[in-house]
Every structure is written in C-alpha cells, then in structure tokens.
Amino acid sequence: MEDMLFYDRLQFAFTISFHYLFPVLTMGLSLIIVYFKWKYLRTKEEKYNKIAKFWMRIFGVNFAIGVVTGIPMEFQFGTNWAKFSEMTGGVIGQTLAMEGVLSFFLESSFIGIFLFGEKLVGQKVHFLSAILVFLGTWLSGLFIMATNAWMQHPVGFTTLENGNFVLSGFSELFTNPWLVPAYLHNQTAAVVTASFVVTAVGAFYLLNKQHQEYGKIFVKTGVIFGLISSVIVAFPTGDWNAKNVVKYQPITFAAMEGVFETQSTDGEIVLIGQPNMKTMSLDNKLAVPGVLSFLTYRNFDTEIKGLNEYPKKDWPTNVPGLYYAYHIMVGLGTLFIGLFFIAIILLWRKKLYQTKWVLWSLLILSPFSYVTNITGWYVAELGRQPWLVYGLLPTSAGGSPTVSSGNTLFTLLGFVGLYFLLGLLFLILVGKIIFKGPETQK
Amino acid sequence: MELFWYIALITMLTIYVILDGYDFGAGIIYLFFAKKEKDKKAIMNAIGPFWDANEVWLVAGGGVLFFTFPKLYAAAFSGFYLPLIMILWLIILRAIGIELRAQIDNKLWHIIWDKTFGVASLLLALFFGIALGNIVRGVNLGGVVDGVSAYEPHYFFLPLWNPSFSPHAETLGVIDWFTLLLGLIGVISLTIHGAGWIIFKTNSDLNARLKRLIFRLNIVLLVLSLFSLLVWGSIVPNPFGNFINHPLLFIFPLLTAVGIAGLFKIQGFKKDWNGFLFSTLFLIGGLVSTVVAIFPKFLPSTNKINPSLTLHNTSAGHYGLSVGMSWFIFGIILVIGYLIFQYRVFSGKLDDIGYSEKH
Numbered sequence: 110m111e112d113m114l115f116y117d118r119l120q121f122a123f124t125i126s127f128h129y130l131f132p133v134l135t136m137g138l139s140l141i142i143v144y145f146k147w148k149y150l151r152t153k154e155e156k157y158n159k160i161a162k163f164w165m166r167i168f169g170v171n172f173a174i175g176v177v178t179g180i181p182m183e184f185q186f187g188t189n190w191a192k193f194s195e196m197t198g199g200v201i202g203q204t205l206a207m208e209g210v211l212s213f214f215l216e217s218s219f220i221g222i223f224l225f226g227e228k229l230v231g232q233k234v235h236f237l238s239a240i241l242v243f244l245g246t247w248l249s250g251l252f253i254m255a256t257n258a259w260m261q262h263p264v265g266f267t268t269l270e271n272g273n274f275v276l277s278g279f280s281e282l283f284t285n286p287w288l289v290p291a292y293l294h295n296q297t298a299a300v301v302t303a304s305f306v307v308t309a310v311g312a313f314y315l316l317n318k319q320h321q322e323y324g325k326i327f328v329k330t331g332v333i334f335g336l337i338s339s340v341i342v343a344f345p346t347g348d349w350n351a352k353n354v355v356k357y358q359p360i361t362f363a364a365m366e367g368v369f370e371t372q373s374t375d376g377e378i379v380l381i382g383q384p385n386m387k388t389m390s391l392d393n394k395l396a397v398p399g400v401l402s403f404l405t406y407r408n409f410d411t412e413i414k415g416l417n418e419y420p421k422k423d424w425p426t427n428v429p430g431l432y433y434a435y436h437i438m439v440g441l442g443t444l445f446i447g448l449f450f451i452a453i454i455l456l457w458r459k460k461l462y463q464t465k466w467v468l469w470s471l472l473i474l475s476p477f478s479y480v481t482n483i484t485g486w487y488v489a490e491l492g493r494q495p496w497l498v499y500g501l502l503p504t505s506a507g508g509s510p511t512v513s514s515g516n517t518l519f520t521l522l523g524f525v526g527l528y529f530l531l532g533l534l535f536l537i538l539v540g541k542i543i544f545k546g547p548e549t550q551k
Numbered sequence: 552m553e554l555f556w557y558i559a560l561i562t563m564l565t566i567y568v569i570l571d572g573y574d575f576g577a578g579i580i581y582l583f584f585a586k587k588e589k590d591k592k593a594i595m596n597a598i599g600p601f602w603d604a605n606e607v608w609l610v611a612g613g614g615v616l617f618f619t620f621p622k623l624y625a626a627a628f629s630g631f632y633l634p635l636i637m638i639l640w641l642i643i644l645r646a647i648g649i650e651l652r653a654q655i656d657n658k659l660w661h662i663i664w665d666k667t668f669g670v671a672s673l674l675l676a677l678f679f680g681i682a683l684g685n686i687v688r689g690v691n692l693g694g695v696v697d698g699v700s701a702y703e704p705h706y707f708f709l710p711l712w713n714p715s716f717s718p719h720a721e722t723l724g725v726i727d728w729f730t731l732l733l734g735l736i737g738v739i740s741l742t743i744h745g746a747g748w749i750i751f752k753t754n755s756d757l758n759a760r761l762k763r764l765i766f767r768l769n770i771v772l773l774v775l776s777l778f779s780l781l782v783w784g785s786i787v788p789n790p791f792g793n794f795i796n797h798p799l800l801f802i803f804p805l806l807t808a809v810g811i812a813g814l815f816k817i818q819g820f821k822k823d824w825n826g827f828l829f830s831t832l833f834l835i836g837g838l839v840s841t842v843v844a845i846f847p848k849f850l851p852s853t854n855k856i857n858p859s860l861t862l863h864n865t866s867a868g869h870y871g872l873s874v875g876m877s878w879f880i881f882g883i884i885l886v887i888g889y890l891i892f893q894y895r896v897f898s899g900k901l902d903d904i905g906y907s908e909k910h
Contacts, residue, residue, distance in 0.1 A: 170650065176603055177646040181639045183613050187628025188635055191706070194628070198621020199867035203875060206618040209611030210882035217604040218889040225600050225904055226896050273621075275868030509629035511694065511708035520636045527640055534647065538654050 116517040117189045131175030133482045137303025139243035146239045163547035193507030199275040201256045208252035216245030254292040262287040294346035297338045302478040304335035309475035312468040320546040336449035361492035364428045365435035368415040376402035376413030384429040426494040434487035441481045553862045556619040567608035574598040576745015578672020596901045597752040622865035630707040645671035680737020684730030689851030704857040739772045747827035769814040806836030
C-alpha cells in the first residue's frame with residue numbers, strides 16, 4: 110500500500126507538472142495576443158497582425174499539447190484516486206464539469222477560427238475570437254483554482270453518514286476566501302511567463318541580428334507586461350496568499366518559511382539555509398530578524414509559531430521539499446522584478462536594445478519563469494499534505510482500492526516515455542517557428 | 552433528476568461518438584486508402600478545424616460523469632484502469648500525428664506521423680467498441696471469488712483479457728469475443744462514417760472509391776450487427792424487456808435499420824452529405840439501443856452478491872445535481888451556438904483551407 114501511494118503520487122505529480130508547462134503559457138500569451146491584435150486594428154500596421162499570428166501559431170502548438178496532456182489529468186482522478194473521486198465528486202465534480210462545459214468548448218471552437226478563419230470571418234470577428242480564446246483559458250483557470258481552493262480550504266459542503274461529501278452551497282465554491290488571491294496570483298504568474306517568452310524571443314532576435322524590427326517590439330511589449338505582472342504576483346497577490354496560509358494552514362506556513370522553533374519576537378525571514386530534519390534546524394542559515402513578523406502581521410515584534418507547536422503527524426510530509434519550493438519561487442520572483450525594473454529604466458532612456466547584458470539576462474532567465482510557476486504549485490500541493498482535502502481526507506485514504514502498484518508503475522513509465530517525446534517535438538517545432546520569424550506569416 | 556443527467560450523459564456520449572467518430576473514421580481511411588499527398592491533405596483539411604473541439608465532448612462528458620455519478624466514475628475508471636490509460640496514450644499519439652505532420656516538409660517525417668495518426672485512429676475505434684461491449688456485458692463488481700467480495704461492493708478490476716476470451720468466464724477480461732465483436736462493429740461503422748464525412752467535406756479524387764467502399768463495408772456491418780443481435784440474449788438477461796415495456800424506444804433500433812438501409816443507396820445519392828447522414832443515424836440508433844437495453848443499469852454486476860451500478864445508487868447529492876442543471880443548460884445552449892458558428896464558418900468543401908500546410 111505504501112508503494113502504491115508513492116507511485117500514484119509520482120504519476121500525478123509528473124503528469125500535472127508536465128501538463129502545466131503548457132496552460133501556463135496559453136493563459137498568459139492569450140492576453141498578449143489580444144493586445145497585439147488590438148494594436149493592429151487600431152494602427153492598421155500590418156506588422157502587428159503578423160505578430161499576432163506568429164504568436165497564435167506558437168499558441169496553437171502549445172494549446173494542442175496542453176489539451177492532450179490535460180485529458181489524462183481528468184481521467185486520473187478516477188483511475189488512480191478512485192476513493193477521493195467517489196467521496197468528493199459531489200462537490201468538486203461540479204467545478205471540473207463546469208470547466209469542461211463552459212470553457213473548453215469556448216477555447217477549442219474559437220482557436221480553430223482564429224488559426225484558420227481570418228479570411229472567412231473578417232477582422233472584427235477574428236479579434237473577437239482572440240478575446241474569446243483568452244476568456245476561455247482564464248475561465249478554465251478559474252474552475253481549476255476553485256477546485257483546488259476547495260481542497261485547500263473546504264467550504265459549502267456537508268458530510269454524509271458514509272463519509273462522502275456533498276455540496277450544500279454552490280456559491281460558496283466561488284466565494285471561498287482561498288480562491289480569489291490564489292486565482293489572481295496564478296494568473297498573473299502566467300502572464301509573467303508569457304512576458305518572459307515574448308521578451309526572450311525578442312532578445313534572441315536582437316542578439317542574433319535577425320528580424321530586428323520585431324525583436325524590438327517583442328522586447329518592449331514583453332518587459333512592460335513583465336514588470337506589471339511580476340510586481341502584482343508578489344504584491345498584493347503573493348502577500349495575500351501568504352496571509353491565507355497563516356490563517357488556514359499555519360503548520361504549512363511554519364514549514365515553508367523554515368521556522369522549526371517558535372520565535373516569540375522579531376520573527377526572522379530566512380534567505381538561505383538547508384532544513385536538517387535530524388536536528389530540526391536550518392544549516393548554514395542566513396536570515397534577517399523582524400522581517401517575517403512584519404510581512405505577516407505588519408509589525409516587527411509579533412510572535413511567529415514554529416513547527417514545534419504542532420504534533421509531528423500533522424506536519425507536511427516533505428518539509429524540506431516544501432521549504433525549497435517556496436524559497437525558489439520567492440527568490441526567483443524577486444529577481445524577475447529587479448530585472449524587469451532595470452529593463453524598463455533602460456527602455457525609458459532608449460538604451461535597452463543596445464544593452465547586451467540585460468538582453469542576455471532576459472533570454473537566459475526566461476526558462477526560470479516556468480520554474481517559479483511549477484514550484485509555486487509545489488508549495489500549494491506539498492503544503493496541503495498530509496491531506497488531499499485539508500483537515501478532512503488524508504492522502505493515504507484517497508487511492509484506488511483495486512489498482513496494484515505494478516500497474517501504476519507501468520502506466521507511469523509509459524507517460525514518462527510519451528511525454529519525453531512530446532517535449533522534444535514541442536521544442537523542435539516551436540524552435541522552427543521562432544527561427545523563421547513573424548515576417549513570413551500569411 | 553437522475554434521469555435528466557442520465558439522458559444528458561447519453562446525449563453527450565452520442566454526440567461525442569458522432570463527432571470524434573468521423574475524425575477517427577477519416578484516420579482509418581487515411582491509413583488504408585490515401586496514397587497521394589493531395590488526398591492526404593484533403594482529409595487533414597476536412598477534420599483539421601474540428602477534431603480538438605470534437606474531443607472536448609469526451610472531456611466534458613467525463614467531467615459531467617464525475618460530477619453527477621461520482622461512485623460510477625470512481626469504480627469504472629479504476630476498474631478499467633489499463634484500457635483507459637491506453638486510450639489516453641492513443642489519443643495523445645493521434646493528436647501529435649495530426650498536429651505535427653504538416654510542420655516539417657520531409658517524406659520520412661510524414662510517414663511516421665501518417666502511420667501514427669492512422670493506427671491510433673483505428674485502435675481507438677476498436678477500443679471504444681470494446682468499451683461499449685464491457686458496459687453491456689458487465690463486470691464482477693466487488694471482485695467476488697467463491698461467494699466472498701474482495702473489495703467494497705462497487706469496485707472491481709479487469710485484466711486486459713483472460714485466456715479463454717469468453718464473456719461467460721469466471722474471471723472476465725476487457726477483451727473477449729463479445730466485446731471484440733462490438734469493437735469490430737465500432738471500426739466498420741466509424742470507417743463508413745469517416746468516409747461519409749470525407750465525401751461531404753472534400754472534392755477529393757477518393758470520393759468515388761469511398762462510395763464503393765461504403766457499400767461493401769455496409770454489407771459487413773449488416774452481417775456483424777445481425778450476428779450481435781443473435782448473441783445478445785446470451786449476454787444481456789431479458790434483452791428486449793425495456794423496449795417491450797416502452798415501445799417508443801423501438802425508434803432507436805429502427806434508426807439503426809434506416810441507417811444501414813440508406814447506406815446501401817450510397818452510389819445513387821445526389822447530395823454529398825447524405826452518406827454522412829445515414830451513418831449518423833446508424834450510430835445514434837446503435838449506441839442508444841445498446842445503452843437503453845440495460846437501463847436503469849450503468850454497469851451490470853455479473854455475480855449474485857453485489858448489485859449492479861445504476862443511476863439511482865451512484866448519483867451525487869440532490870442539491871448538487873439540481874444547481875448543476877442551471878449552468879449545464881446555459882452552457883449547452885452556448886455550446887450549440889459555438890458549434891453552429893464554427894460549422895458555418897467552415898461550411899462547404901475544405902480541400903484548400905490550408906490546415907495541412909501550416910509550415
């Protein structure tokens with residue numbers, strides 16, 4: 110049974126992490142595509158239409174892989190987490206079904222029209238279909254976040270005699286205090302990733318001295334979207350989420366910040382250090398006193414509760430993993446804000462396109478914007494452990510009673526092989542589109 | 552209330568089979584009959600703008616099943632673990648084939664993705680037929696051995712096959728001669744359906760050949776369907792009870808018959824959409840008749856100890872089902888709107904739409 114749970118979790122973690130690399134770009138990029146298409150309609154300059162179509166082509170490949178890797182996610186609730194599905198289906202089945210009916214159809218119908226229907230429908234409807242694709246992807250995100258918010262902080266349900274949960278308040282699923290901050294945080298983080306991708310392609314063109322006119326537009330647009338979104342990710346949305354964690358999952362908060370012992374005053378914020386689970390302390394710690402208290406309670410002296418206050422069985426099962434995920438997310442996020450800020454200053458002083466070290470940094474750091482999104486999700490998911498539904502349903506009780514670990518390992522290996530192929534093909538294809546550039550878009 | 556969702560689910564499933572069915576069928580035609588690049592492009596163009604929206608019906612149907620009948624969803628998805636995951640792999644491979652083929656203009660590259668797309672389409676048609684067979688035949692709910700349940704009464708696990716390939720064996724497998732028979736019916740009927748779609752949406756040189764093909768395959772389909780009717784009684788107890796009690800339901804077997812009869816006239820049709828129309832009637836009739844035959848069961852139990860899974864003993868809470876109705880009806884109206892818009896934009900022949908030439 111131990112093995113079983115391990116493979117189930119590994120398969121879900123692997124397939125969802127890989128899957129999310131695609132929606133994270135589609136959600137952010139759809140917004141930027143709407144912007145370019147709007148810019149074209151306003152200025153009537155053909156280059157903006159070419160840019161919109163260039164990004165839509167990349168979007169199309171990305172979207173297709175997002176769809177096909179997304180179907181296994183929905184199936185896996187039933188195949189690998191049958192007990193969880195049976196017990197919670199009456200509640201979160203609702204939001205997942207809403208995603209299918211209300212947003213997937215919207216996205217998939219209009220992406221076809223956007224990609225192949227420009228000549229058939231005319232410019233206005235073409236612009237409208239870009240907006241509808243954007244709307245569809247963001248609605249999709251909303252339903253997934255509502256589902257996850259319920260698992261983090263269950264509301265609006267009653268428990269039946271047999272232990273199953275049924276819905277008792279539909280609107281509570283969407284007024285869940287966990288939902289709004291988490292949703293905004295997640296969506297703006299997706300915009301950061303898309304901004305980085307657009308900027309990086311532009312920086313690549315400028316450094317490589319090809320398609321330079323487009324390179325400049327990409328870099329300019331990318332850093333503006335990038336600075337705005339990366340600031341919003343940290344403040345107010347990141348801050349707001351952290352306060353929710355303190356309020357609803359205080360143990361998780363202690364673990365992610367690496368607070369083993371309660372700090373009665375001057376709660377210190379840890380910058381670097383490695384959790385040592387034998388000595389229950391941080392090795393090689395570098396910390397600033399008072400800051401954590403201030404960030405959390407707007408007061409430098411407030412007490413911060415440590416893991417020692419809680420019984421060990423309630424701790425997140427992987428404290429070091431959670432701690433690293435959180436620190437990588439925050440560390441990189443801070444770096445992004447700094448870099449975009451420098452880029453904006455240079456843009457304003459008309460020096461950005463010639464400042465090679467900044468272009469190089471934007472190019473090289475862009476893959477790390479994916480890392481921050483994935484580690485952010487690890488914070489949420491590792492932080493929720495040892496629960497599937499926080500405080501109600503332990504992870505160990507959610508698996509499929511009849512599926513053996515051998516079968517799960519078999520399918521896990523299959524997914525690893527298949528997704529490796531998918532990833533490789535994606536890179537080749539998108540690379541090809543990027544090399545070719547926007548000019549040849551018909 | 553449960554009945555509303557039962558009908559909603561069957562409707563979504565049927566729409567899924569009709570829509571994704573034609574692109575599976577087109578894939579099978581593609582594998583065996585499209586030799587010239589021009590024909591291949593015509594077929595790709597005919598399904599290009601639609602196939603992923605078609606697949607959404609599967610995803611949305613899965614979501615609705617999860618939400619309305621969670622117990623069934625949990626039991627069936629874990630019980631059919633291996634075939635379901637394999638279906639997922641096939642769906643992924645097939646999608647890669649469609650999307651990636653046109654991206655690089657190289658002969659070897661085309662060969663790989665042509666075969667991937669074609670073979671995956673063929674296997675998916677077979678698997679979906681087999682799946683239907685499994686649902687009708689039922690499974691050993693609770694994993695009963697010697698009168699004792701191994702699991703909770705609604706859970707089970709099915710291996711891919713058992714050595715005897717018999718639907719009456721002690722330990723059942725996903726593939727036996729009965730489910731395989733439905734699998735074959737699935738392949739043949741979707742091939743006809745796909746051919747009908749290609750005739751409808753393209754001016755390909757293949758069309759005249761496809762009409763002859765439909766005629767021949769239709770003979771096979773008729774034989775297989777009659778044969779399945781013959782063995783029906785040995786699989787489903789009281790196989791026609793629901794129809795006799797509710798004679799209105801005879802409309803569905805009738806649709807099947809009309810479909811087959813109409814397809815025999817394929818050579819004489821004036822309008823290019825007629826073939827597709829009759830294969831659609833066959834699919835609606837065949838699918839709904841099969842499912843309705845075991846109503847109110849979703850998944851029959853093959854042992855005497857644990858009850859079959861029905862729409863009554865697997866449904867979610869009453870409140871959830873009733874609030875769900877409002878957004879569902881609203882959503883489906885929107886979906887129908889999108890569909891009409893989408894099919895109007897891409898109406899007529901699609902030979903030159905450019906889906907297959909995006910490099």
